[in-house]
Amino acid sequence: MLPEFELLMPRTLPEALEMMDESSKVMPLAGGTNLLVDLRGRLSRPQTLINIGGLDELRGVRVEDGYIVVGSAATIADLKRNALIAKHGQALRQAATVFANPLIRNRATIGGNLAYGSPAADAAPPLLVLGAEVELLSKDTRRTVPLEEFITGVRKTVRHPRELITAIRWPIPPEGSVGVFRKLGLRKADAISVLSIAVMLLHMDTGDCDQLRIALGAVAPTPIRAAAAEDLLDGGPLTPEVIAQAAQLASEATQAIGDIRGSAAYRKRVITALVQRLLTNLAKDTKEKKH
Amino acid sequence: MLHGRVLSSPYAHAHVKRIDTSAAKAMGAVVITFDDIPTVRYNERIITIPSVLHKDHYVLADKVRRMGEAVAAVTAETEELAERAVRAIKVEYDVLPVLTDPIEAMKPGAAPIYDTVLLGENEIEIDHNIACDRSIEQGNVDRAFAEADLVVEGTFNLSKVYHAQMETKSAICRPEPNGGLTVWPTTQSIHNVRILLGQIFDIPLSKVNVKRVPIGGTFGSSIQMNPPIPICAALALKAHRPVKLTLTREEDAHDHTRYGEQIHLQLAAKKDGTLTGAKMEAIVDIGAHNIQAYSFLGVTVGWLVSLYKIPSVRYHGTAVYTNKAPSCAMQGFGNPQVTFATESLIEELAEKLDIDSLELRLKNYVGMGDTFWGQGPLVRSIVNSDGVPELLHRGAKAIGWNDRPKSGSETGRFRSGIGLGRGFHTSGAGAPQPGDVIDFSGAMVKLNVDGSVDVITALMDHGGGTLEALNRIASEALCVPLDKVNMAPAETCSTVYDCVTHATRGVYAGGGAVLKAATTLREEILTTAAHYLNTQAHALTLRLDEELGQGVVYTPSIPDLTMTLSELATRCWSESWKTIAAVESYRPVHCPPAYVTVFVEVKVDTWTGLVHTVKAVMGSDCGTVICPKMAIGQLEGGLSKGMGYALYESNAWNTDGQLISGGYWIDSKTSGISESPRIDALAASFAHSYEPSGPFGAKGIGEAAMNPVAAAYANAIRNAIGIRFYELPITPERILIALKKKERMHEQE
Numbered sequence A: 001m002l003p004e005f006e007l008l009m010p011r012t013l014p015e016a017l018e019m020m021d022e023s024s025k026v027m028p029l030a031g032g033t034n035l036l037v038d039l040r041g042r043l044s045r046p047q048t049l050i051n052i053g054g055l056d057e058l059r060g061v062r063v064e065d066g067y068i069v070v071g072s073a074a075t076i077a078d079l080k081r082n083a084l085i086a087k088h089g090q091a092l093r094q095a096a097t098v099f100a101n102p103l104i105r106n107r108a109t110i111g112g113n114l115a116y117g118s119p120a121a122d123a124a125p126p127l128l129v130l131g132a133e134v135e136l137l138s139k140d141t142r143r144t145v146p147l148e149e150f151i152t153g154v155r156k157t158v159r160h161p162r163e164l165i166t167a168i169r170w171p172i173p174p175e176g177s178v179g180v181f182r183k184l185g186l187r188k189a190d191a192i193s194v195l196s197i198a199v200m201l202l203h204m205d206t207g208d209c210d211q212l213r214i215a216l217g218a219v220a221p222t223p224i225r226a227a228a229a230e231d232l233l234d235g236g237p238l239t240p241e242v243i244a245q246a247a248q249l250a251s252e253a254t255q256a257i258g259d260i261r262g263s264a265a266y267r268k269r270v271i272t273a274l275v276q277r278l279l280t281n282l283a284k285d286t287k288e289k290k291h
Numbered sequence B: 001m002l003h004g005r006v007l008s009s010p011y012a013h014a015h016v017k018r019i020d021t022s023a024a025k026a027m028g029a030v031v032i033t034f035d036d037i038p039t040v041r042y043n044e045r046i047i048t049i050p051s052v053l054h055k056d057h058y059v060l061a062d063k064v065r066r067m068g069e070a071v072a073a074v075t076a077e078t079e080e081l082a083e084r085a086v087r088a089i090k091v092e093y094d095v096l097p098v099l100t101d102p103i104e105a106m107k108p109g110a111a112p113i114y115d116t117v118l119l120g121e122n123e124i125e126i127d128h129n130i131a132c133d134r135s136i137e138q139g140n141v142d143r144a145f146a147e148a149d150l151v152v153e154g155t156f157n158l159s160k161v162y163h164a165q166m167e168t169k170s171a172i173c174r175p176e177p178n179g180g181l182t183v184w185p186t187t188q189s190i191h192n193v194r195i196l197l198g199q200i201f202d203i204p205l206s207k208v209n210v211k212r213v214p215i216g217g218t219f220g221s222s223i224q225m226n227p228p229i230p231i232c233a234a235l236a237l238k239a240h241r242p243v244k245l246t247l248t249r250e251e252d253a254h255d256h257t258r259y260g261e262q263i264h265l266q267l268a269a270k271k272d273g274t275l276t277g278a279k280m281e282a283i284v285d286i287g288a289h290n291i292q293a294y295s296f297l298g299v300t301v302g303w304l305v306s307l308y309k310i311p312s313v314r315y316h317g318t319a320v321y322t323n324k325a326p327s328c329a330m331q332g333f334g335n336p337q338v339t340f341a342t343e344s345l346i347e348e349l350a351e352k353l354d355i356d357s358l359e360l361r362l363k364n365y366v367g368m369g370d371t372f373w374g375q376g377p378l379v380r381s382i383v384n385s386d387g388v389p390e391l392l393h394r395g396a397k398a399i400g401w402n403d404r405p406k407s408g409s410e411t412g413r414f415r416s417g418i419g420l421g422r423g424f425h426t427s428g429a430g431a432p433q434p435g436d437v438i439d440f441s442g443a444m445v446k447l448n449v450d451g452s453v454d455v456i457t458a459l460m461d462h463g464g465g466t467l468e469a470l471n472r473i474a475s476e477a478l479c480v481p482l483d484k485v486n487m488a489p490a491e492t493c494s495t496v497y498d499c500v501t502h503a504t505r506g507v508y509a510g511g512g513a514v515l516k517a518a519t520t521l522r523e524e525i526l527t528t529a530a531h532y533l534n535t536q537a538h539a540l541t542l543r544l545d546e547e548l549g550q551g552v553v554y555t556p557s558i559p560d561l562t563m564t565l566s567e568l569a570t571r572c573w574s575e576s577w578k579t580i581a582a583v584e585s586y587r588p589v590h591c592p593p594a595y596v597t598v599f600v601e602v603k604v605d606t607w608t609g610l611v612h613t614v615k616a617v618m619g620s621d622c623g624t625v626i627c628p629k630m631a632i633g634q635l636e637g638g639l640s641k642g643m644g645y646a647l648y649e650s651n652a653w654n655t656d657g658q659l660i661s662g663g664y665w666i667d668s669k670t671s672g673i674s675e676s677p678r679i680d681a682l683a684a685s686f687a688h689s690y691e692p693s694g695p696f697g698a699k700g701i702g703e704a705a706m707n708p709v710a711a712a713y714a715n716a717i718r719n720a721i722g723i724r725f726y727e728l729p730i731t732p733e734r735i736l737i738a739l740k741k742k743e744r745m746h747e748q749e
């Protein structure tokens, strides 16, 4: 059962920031799909929740100065059906499609997904390859933090208790970029990722790989970029040999742990196989597109 | 109405030293602890006859033996207040060593989980945490093995999975001015709840009235009286107010599981595939309470010898206490465990002898005319209906059995395989002589003045359509249109005893009772009509008149001599004579096997270890199919639950006895609709079969539908990747580990 708590219902963003400023015992409530579960399990004991899920300022997806800007309270279901996301955030859209179940998708927000700081957050790998930043606002401060620096450990972020995530933004990817996302869960739906992978290919004119980004979820204390693998692939052709090597490097980048969903060894092994497969498919697709 | 909450132990094994309830009481809550409950030790499940019933349970614990065991409970005006009050209770525990592994628990020096329990009315000592054991032997086992051409064997590990039934355990109890109780519980047996509450709280049964509440599923979790029910009763009696107590899902997941077990099985055979003998050793992890371990040990070998004709068998089963959730019946009562082991070894035997495993099954299975004792050594009957050959041949054709790859011959990333599992469940636990399990039903049927019929039975329906089937049986037997037959709401004070809806007995035994009562009513109808029509009862008969929408009494030779059932009942009423009604108890003297065959085709991803179900073909011999759509639903549901058992579900405890999932479903992995094969790739059909002892030829289906599924999956995976798994669930991780091991062995060769 839920413990008792006070629930504040701000009508505007400034009002919410005002409430956030008043005490450090407050906690924002967005979709509640992480928070309410933790409250039931007594893993989190805030005295006051501030419901930010209904704030218009935090909803919606828009284009602004060459960036895609997603309001932190946009739900996963919003992302799934949004045309801008379909075009400029392909991997994120795919992640939204395999996220939890329809009920949860209607409640869960992108801001909550990142703020919770889970290594298995499905929005994180796609946002990492998109080069996303997190916009943080408090009553008196505003700052933007690259997502890579935002999550610092299991359930740890750089967010100050008085700050709200207001938006997540990334530069509009160049025309022709391709993004993909794969997750492995123990069921086909309604499963937390045992591991997840996002890959994004920016520009592929010459058959060489101009820039390729790989991000991995649930295989380290935070979602990570596989930098060594990316470097290897940078600027070269996607040959089977290079792909195999990159997959190996990606796996080496992990610091997987074992938990109820899978052992460290399993995660490492499957990461290799899946990175290899995703890259092979990408190479094939881009070749086909050219012909 | 007040709301109740339970204080559950955070420890898996501890003495409760002191409880301070003052803060909770100061909030206005009514609190109960061990000191407030009757010191009556009981077994929640009274299906075993009293003399061999082990009793180790109190309403609240003075010593906790599993995480989540109820130590105290509160009731208050609101759920919120009850929650606050229950958290204000302070308990001091003396923490004891925790035993989660039955093998460890049996070792000398292991902490005793119990010192004594009651067996019947006698106190007995518990040694080495062994709750009970059982040895059963028939034939000449040593000779059978000595003369065998081949012996196959395996050690199979089966996990304690959670029932994941639709609603969590719940009860409402209302104390009555006469000192009695009215109870609305989640249960599979309202009468057993009544008897237990009467015994524990020393209330005459006439004053304990338990009502039937529709429930959406149990999978066996409510055969026994659920722990919250007597707690709720104790709260209501102390507060003198009605109380509602419902477990949260997390609490419920800590409460009961399927029996976990390690089975060592050996099968001996001749070159031609004839089975000659078996040796079986079972170590059963019963968790913190003995719910029905003695019977469980009996059926464990019963399932084996009723699957296949094995003339000589030596069996020893040991039931061991551990500090985990109590094990209880769950869809199959040990049958899926034994069928998994047996069907795996049958397949292995066939491979080694180079015989088609389907033929091997046909050669050895227990079928028409054979003796059958699935429900244990005392529950014997002869098989009188057998659709197994039909189901096997039809299924083989539908799945493409003869074209399946040779085991392990597939290469590449995705490897396909086809597997077969064959099994059964008994329809009830009836036999010519009563055994150690109580099995009888009762029903009342009465004719109303408009020719409609009330069916009154205490049988439960857990979403399987059992009660609908009973209406159909009454309608057929009395020639009354189905829409004029109604199943009355049931409560213990106005129904006759029905043991419980379990053991796949609902339609066969519960329906048998309705048929018996309806047959008596029919006699009463004819006798009464004979009086009005100036004839003899045996000159009359009944038919359904579709035009009148009525049952009609008539005699074929004098067409005018008729009376509708409405006319008949109305005359009995207006002439102040009687209600035409009948009441019967019915004990089936057979428990015919309801056979099921399952073929599955899987695709194994050798990169991730994920198993995808491509196709499933299920066949059932449930005799006459009374509700075809509901019966198909049972087969599809059985596939889903069996698939969960085979591939996904596990309930693991850490060495401190904490449930690792915390009871959260996100990681308890029942299979969902996305795991099911596509609707056009899921075939379910029935054998043309008629069970002479069943109501209109019917047998059961429910548990049978699930029993062979895990075996079918294991065999399909074996066929796909050439590896046999002896442990469930067959997770992606286990598949990858096994594949790697196999690769390494190939490299070494």
Ligand SMILES: Cc1cc2nc3c(=O)[nH]c(=O)nc-3n(C[C@H](O)[C@H](O)[C@H](O)COP(=O)(O)OP(=O)(O)OC[C@H]3O[C@@H](n4cnc5c(N)ncnc54)[C@H](O)[C@@H]3O)c2cc1C
Pocket: A027, A028, A029, A030, A031, A032, A033, A034, A035, A036, A037, A052, A072, A073, A098, A099, A100, A101, A104, A107, A108, A109, A110, A111, A112, A113, A114, A115, A116, A120, A121, A122, A123, A159, A163, A164, A165, A166, A190, A191, A192, A193, B666
């Ligand atoms: C059944 C189920 C299935 C799930 N499946 C998945 C899955 O497939 N993939 C996945 O990634 N996750 C899954 N989750 C987890 C969860 O749904 C997601 O992490 C979700 O995105 C959390 O968002 P929310 O809006 O519900 O967050 P909330 O629960 O409202 O909040 C989570 C945390 O973030 C903080 N917070 C929320 N919004 C802000 C903000 N704007 N600024 C600052 N802090 C904020 C809250 O204070 C809280 O600490 C699942 C959860 C459940 C219950």
